[in-house]
Amino acid sequence: MIRDALQQTVREALRDADLPEPATIVLDVPKQRDHGDFSTPVALQLAKQVGAKPRDIAERIRAAIDANAQAFIERVEIAGPGFLNFFLAPVWLSDTLRDVVLAGSGFGHNDSLAGQHINLEFVSANPTGPLHAGGGRWVAMGDAIANLLASQGADVHREYYLNDAGSQLDIFGASLYARYRGEPPPDDGYRGEYLVEMAGRLRAELGDDVTEEAAREWGYHDIVRQLREDLERIGVHFDTWFSERLLHSRGDVEDVLRQLGELNVTYEHDGATWLRTTDFGDARDRVLIRSNGTSTYLANDLAYHRDKLRRGFTHLIDIWGADHHGQVKSLQSGMHALGYGTDDVPEPEVILGQLVRLLRGGQEVRMSKRAGDIITLEDILDEVDPDVARMTFLLQGIDSQQTFDLDVVTAQSMENPVYYVQYAHARVASIARRAAEAGIERRAVDTIDLSVLRHEREEALLRALSTFPEVVADSAAGRAPQKMSTWVRDFAREFHGFYRDCRVISDDDMLTQARLWLSEASRIGLANALALLGVNAPDEMARLDDDEDEDEDEDETAPAQ
């Protein structure tokens, strides 16, 4: 859009002025309004190379730009040590508004990743218990990242990997079976109360004569059903639930081991078969086949990732908890050993997410399915709206540890930023309803004089809106949904300010029309941003009681006569 045009202008000016062209022309939106609409430090960057004073270089560039006057540039100023500040003709804001309206739900989307088939694997919690609260971070992050990648034109496939072939499931089965028989779970077993409840249903459904194996299978399928329900409740859908068992039953694991053997990257040692991952960058070699003849997690995982590639995906992304970071290099090294990790087939990308620290009553709650005292995602969803849960998980970067204080999140649920944003969206809808009641129709946008939108608030709103596409692109490229949530909060603030200071519906017909379109463009920005975050954009908000904050427990208090 306008940024590209400016970049082009600067490039041409550099050429005309006989100056070298840096690979990228930096164009910033200055924090200060009096520094213009856009600013570039290019003259500062060239000073050393050219051997001239930055301000003199800036002057040469400005002269070249002026010589080739562009309609959308009102003036160029040289400021500070040598910044070139661009002041654009106000028409660019009108153009932005029209572009947004024209693009509609596609605003912020592009096709830079067109042709890419991305497999995004996330959550993948063991099917041995319900999703714990911290898992909500992977649910929300994964879904948002998938949305972001899709917005850039990629075909994104959401996948859940079920570790249903390993020892964890056996331990789970033994624990469930013990509960079924009224015994405590084994020492290394799962101690959670949910197994007692499940054992009761197991007995009700299958009777008193169940074997341990049957209990395990029943329990496994019941857990998967619970996982699906929890995920559905928060609005996340997986395209594939991939069973690890398939890798074994189909012979994939054997086959990948055979392939590695033929590639001469394995060796025998201490009765086990090892993979020379050190040849491919790993810190030490890894075992593929234990001395007892069974395959390791790595062997299975290599078969799994090879399978994903064989299914036609061009790019694999895994979201893992940071407690698995030691395995990243092993997986990637193993995939290189298999011949992947080339320009055509890149190595799997692993996004590491720092773990959630969960607080309740000011105390840290250790989240371990084994230990028993877990707070589940379901528990959270029982107390707060799914939108609140999602937004909370998307407020900060995945690289930093998140402290999820259950008391704070539930107590301040109503103050959650998600409502601030949703309220802005609802306000637009409300304006539209009021306008309709007043018999005001929005006329075609290209018949409206948008140049009347000159209020400080209106311009600020449009400026903020104009940055949306690049924020989406940045957010997608950085796998950083928090950039999106930060933008939408800032943008909502701009809208609330506009709403307050610029009455949309007025006696001035043209101004009303222009502001209705500005509202609509804002709605598009809010709705598209929320959609990327996986959050609803409601047309109205439930009315809050005025005395809400005085009344702590309005739900179940006794009737005070």
Add this chain to the structure above:
RNA sequence: GCGCCCGUAGCUCAGCCCGGAUAGAGCGACAGACUUCUAAUCUGUUGGUCGCAGGUUCGAAUCCUGCCGGGCGCGCCA
């Protein structure tokens, strides 16, 4: 010991990838604004040695090095 992540306002966090002009938001505290398209809003005030020390640079919260503090790993577990 080695590896990854974090350390920014009283609290919770953006900003760091890709260095720019006076470092931002929310919450908290204090003071204001509803005859108004829903006040779940808006406005103002308060508040920061960007962990510490060096280095690179015209310019460092941002890049590099070394420390300090916190989290997580370092299995023929998954």
